[in-house]
Amino acid sequence: MTRPKLLDLFCGAGGAGMGYLRAGFEVVGVDIAPQFDYPGVSIIADALDFAADNWREFDAIHASPPCQASTALTKGTNKGREYVQLIPETRRLLRATGLPTVIENVQGSDLRRDLTLCGEMFGLGVLRHRYFEVSGLEAVAPAHKPHRGRVRGWRHGTYYDGPYVAVYGAGGGKGSMAEWQQAMGIDWTDDRKAIAEAIPPAYTEHIGWQLATHLTASTAA
């Protein structure tokens, strides 16, 4: 049987894309910037323009619109800057395709929280809660596990120790590249900015297996 084909919008270096690859999908990523480390086929284009013209080539779509308009880390510093909020337009376009779709974004974003995934659910070294709005299939999250401690690093002049790594920003005490890669489960890129924007592939692998089962069942019906 041929592999199902997934369109990965706003693909970055492929944190999300790698999860779907591991779940057996053929993956095509689209990003406005070149993504040399992307683990599938990558295309440089505006994500929504590309999706509008090409969605019929795919069995399912994932989208991770830029989160700067929503994230708590930048909300305080967003004053005076204009971040485009792409979630509503992404949702409209994906819904119109009628395909099974997944939209992912940060905590605090304006997404339906069909699943909220956390690194501890997958034994990772990051907490990194993310919302997933899943349409066209039922997907379930693993049970949430209690956090084992703090995110280690400096905050307001105090150093906190703990089992989790802070994978964001460029400030001091944020962890080495090897720590970031291990904590996220990402070993195919050492692009710090791309990893800071990525999700752990374990999240989309978890959803990807459910999506693959759904597509197989729909084909058989």
Ligand SMILES: C[S@@+](CC[C@H](N)C(=O)[O-])C[C@H]1O[C@@H](n2cnc3c(N)ncnc32)[C@H](O)[C@@H]1O
């Ligand atoms: C949150 S990151 C994606 C991270 C990715 N899902 C991962 O897990 O590695 C958002 C990406 O959207 C890209 N981007 C921003 N505006 C875009 C647009 N209009 N079309 C395509 N990509 C865009 C950025 O270059 C960035 O790589």
